[in-house]
Amino acid sequence: MNQFTAMVKARTMEFVRDRATFFWNLLFPILLVFGFSFAFSGNQDTLFKVGEWGTPSGADPFRDFHTIEEIDFISYGKDQSLDELLKKLRMHQLDLVVDYRDKQISYNEESVNAPILQRLYSAELKGSGWKEESVQGAPIRYVDWLVPGVIGMNMLFSCLFGVGFVIVRYRKNGVLKRLKATPVTAMGFVSAQMVSRFIIVLLTSVFVFLGTNLFLHFMMLGSYFNLILLTMLAILCMLSLGLIFAARFKSEELASGILNLISFPMMIFSGVFFSLEGTPPIIQSLSKIFPLTHFIEGARAVMLEGAGLVQILPQIGILGAMTVGFLLAAAFLFQWD
Amino acid sequence: MKPILQIKNLSKSYGNLTAVKGVDLDIPEGICFGLLGPNGAGKTTSIEMMEGILSPDGGEIRFRGKPIDRNFKKKVGIQFQSTALPEFITVRETLELFSAFYPDPRPMEELIELCSLQDILDQDNRKLSGGQRQRMLLALAIIPRPELVFLDEPTTGLDPQSRRNFWDLIQKIKKENTTVLLTTHYMEEAQMLCDRIAIMDHGKILECDTPDSLLDKHFQGVLIRLPAKGGALPPGAELQGDWIHMQTTDLDSSLKKLLAEGHDLTGMGIHKPNLDDLFIKLTGSTLRE
Ligand SMILES: Nc1ncnc2c1ncn2[C@@H]1O[C@H](COP(=O)(O)OP(=O)(O)OP(=O)(O)O)[C@@H](O)[C@H]1O
Ligand SMILES: [Mg+2]
Numbered sequence: 001m002n003q004f005t006a007m008v009k010a011r012t013m014e015f016v017r018d019r020a021t022f023f024w025n026l027l028f029p030i031l032l033v034f035g036f037s038f039a040f041s042g043n044q045d046t047l048f049k050v051g052e053w054g055t056p057s058g059a060d061p062f063r064d065f066h067t068i069e070e071i072d073f074i075s076y077g078k079d080q081s082l083d084e085l086l087k088k089l090r091m092h093q094l095d096l097v098v099d100y101r102d103k104q105i106s107y108n109e110e111s112v113n114a115p116i117l118q119r120l121y122s123a124e125l126k127g128s129g130w131k132e133e134s135v136q137g138a139p140i141r142y143v144d145w146l147v148p149g150v151i152g153m154n155m156l157f158s159c160l161f162g163v164g165f166v167i168v169r170y171r172k173n174g175v176l177k178r179l180k181a182t183p184v185t186a187m188g189f190v191s192a193q194m195v196s197r198f199i200i201v202l203l204t205s206v207f208v209f210l211g212t213n214l215f216l217h218f219m220m221l222g223s224y225f226n227l228i229l230l231t232m233l234a235i236l237c238m239l240s241l242g243l244i245f246a247a248r249f250k251s252e253e254l255a256s257g258i259l260n261l262i263s264f265p266m267m268i269f270s271g272v273f274f275s276l277e278g279t280p281p282i283i284q285s286l287s288k289i290f291p292l293t294h295f296i297e298g299a300r301a302v303m304l305e306g307a308g309l310v311q312i313l314p315q316i317g318i319l320g321a322m323t324v325g326f327l328l329a330a331a332f333l334f335q336w337d
Numbered sequence: 338m339k340p341i342l343q344i345k346n347l348s349k350s351y352g353n354l355t356a357v358k359g360v361d362l363d364i365p366e367g368i369c370f371g372l373l374g375p376n377g378a379g380k381t382t383s384i385e386m387m388e389g390i391l392s393p394d395g396g397e398i399r400f401r402g403k404p405i406d407r408n409f410k411k412k413v414g415i416q417f418q419s420t421a422l423p424e425f426i427t428v429r430e431t432l433e434l435f436s437a438f439y440p441d442p443r444p445m446e447e448l449i450e451l452c453s454l455q456d457i458l459d460q461d462n463r464k465l466s467g468g469q470r471q472r473m474l475l476a477l478a479i480i481p482r483p484e485l486v487f488l489d490e491p492t493t494g495l496d497p498q499s500r501r502n503f504w505d506l507i508q509k510i511k512k513e514n515t516t517v518l519l520t521t522h523y524m525e526e527a528q529m530l531c532d533r534i535a536i537m538d539h540g541k542i543l544e545c546d547t548p549d550s551l552l553d554k555h556f557q558g559v560l561i562r563l564p565a566k567g568g569a570l571p572p573g574a575e576l577q578g579d580w581i582h583m584q585t586t587d588l589d590s591s592l593k594k595l596l597a598e599g600h601d602l603t604g605m606g607i608h609k610p611n612l613d614d615l616f617i618k619l620t621g622s623t624l625r626e
Contacts, residue, residue, distance in 0.1 A: 002437060003437050003438050005437075006433065006434050006437030006438070007434070007437075009434075010423055010426055010430065010431075010434045013425060013426055013430065014423065014424060014425040014426060017425040017426075018424075018425055170421075173421035174417070174419065174420045174421040175420075175421045175422065175423055177390065177417065177420065178417065178420050178421070178422070178477075180390060181388060181390060181410065181415040181417070182410060182435065182438040182439070183410045183411045183438055183439065184438055
């Protein structure tokens with residue numbers, strides 16, 4: 001056995017034998033997925049959502065509807081194309097789209113909310129020259145949307161703590177010092193840690209996905225190959241991020257405090273549990289600095305929109321660039337003691 | 338013999354505390370070299386600089402005449418004064434792990450035999466007793482068949498039997514022409530094992546020679562030890578704590594003189610000077626805590 005495989009093996013055994021951590025890593029995301037699936041199994045949206053594109057020229061035939069409290073009106077136009085709106089409609093994020101420029105309303109035939117809205121709007125339209133269109137798209141359940149988020153979040157914690165925290169612990173208790181006294185290089189040690197953690201996180205993610213999919217049958221419009229590719233890249237990226245924290249800290253408490261401090265905003269502002277759409281622009285731009293955001297975006301695109309490799313290239317590019325940046329920073333900062 | 342390790346003017350400070358102040362040492366090949374000194378003398382700091390673990394503030398370390406290079410760590414074995422072992426893996430797995438680090442590791446059976454690890458092979462590292470742990474750490478240090486092995490207080494915490502076994506083991510390693518550099522607080526051990534010793538205090542080497550030459554240099558004859566009961570000190574005697582110490586080459590006449598001067602000899606001890614006495618003489622403190 002060579003140095004490298006011996007270290008990967010030892011680290012992996014350590015993880016598997018640390019029962020508490022091991023089961024927590026598997027059980028937590030599974031419980032979360034099932035819990036949310038159960039909690040949101042009803043039709044969660046009692047509100048009707050109408051997307052309006054452009055502004056009315058002349059009198060607005062639907063002006064009176066704006067006083068109905070049960071309808072949520074979202075105005076688009078500057079930074080979104082009509083196609084994007086229609087996509088949201090197909091994905092059940094909107095119940096009806098009003099296109100003021102071409103004088104047309106569109107609704108999703110498969111939406112539970114559509115018929116009532118459509119009737120309401122049609123009544124206003126008789127003889128006004130407006131057209132009606134319908135689109136199709138199966139409803140996306142909250143779990144379908146949530147599962148990439150939960151798996152991504154689990155990846156994040158497992159990577160940050162599994163590399164960041166564990167190396168700090170090794171440094172504090174002297175295991176690192178003992179290794180420094182052998183011919184093992186810092187590079188060899190760190191890459192062994194990364195490889196071991198990579199395998200662990202990839203396997204747990206696949207396991208959690210397959211395990212919950214067995215019962216929940218997630219929507220999967222894209223290819224599994226792309227999903228796995230994106231997952232592997234995201235794991236690598238988060239491991240590299242964890243490595244930056246592993247580079248210097250000597251105290252486990254400090255390391256875990258700081259890791260928590262950064263992972264919580266990541267969890268909240270990467271769109272794990274709720275869509276960032278409609279949040280203040282500052283939060284949306286903030287979310288772009290987190291690798292998790294890009295993974296979740298990409299994974300949702302693959303699963304829910306059937307995005308191919310070309311469509312997720314931006315996410316792949318960003319995750320790749322972040323990985324390189326993090327690795328360089330970690331290599332620059334790393335010290336044994 | 339040509340030194341395997343040469344140290345010149347080595348120094349190291351922590352903040353404004355100078356732990357090691359200009360240490361010079363030559364470690365001849367194939368011997369057992371003992372570094373002795375009271376707590377805080379700077380032994381660990383010095384030895385860790387020689388191991389390449391700590392970087393010195395000044396001075397020079399040469400291994401076989403050359404500065405320490407990348408291959409140094411393949412040729413030396415190291416046992417730290419205190420160290421952690423990887424968690425959740427057993428003794429056997431730890432030995433396997435460390436064996437993978439070296440180009441020509443000692444076979445597992447030999448290690449187990451040498452360090453008497455038979456009974457603890459499948460035990461988790463965290464569940465070893467102090468002495469079992471020391472044996473395990475020593476096994477890790479000799480895995481690479483080192484040319485030079487550094488042992489920082491290897492027998493602290495061992496029972497007398499285990500300490501004796503350890504001494505046997507060191508003799509065996511020496512026969513393989515491995516140079517041993519150890520620190521210890523046990524003078525008996527130094528006397529037993531070490532061909533040369535250096536006594537260190539406050540970051541400086543006070544003396545460095547073979548134990549016999551050092552004893553010859555500092556003591557003549559035998560030592561008389563008397564409980565101090567106040568009153569005048571006999572001529573040539575020193576007060577050390579509650580004891581009066583006296584050296585003499587003519588025991589007969591010294592004793593007669595003490596009696597004549599009216600000293601009470603109850604509780605008196607007479608012995609040949611040993612390293613303990615030398616240590617106390619040089620550092621003014623006792624080694625054993
Ligand atoms: N990392 C450190 N930071 C600050 N001071 C240190 C550090 N390590 C050692 N010292 C100080 O340097 C001095 C020498 O310490 P060292 O550990 O070398 O002593 P030692 O001779 O090995 O003692 P002992 O017999 O107790 O092991 C001590 O005063 C100690 O407090
Ligand atoms: Mg020490």
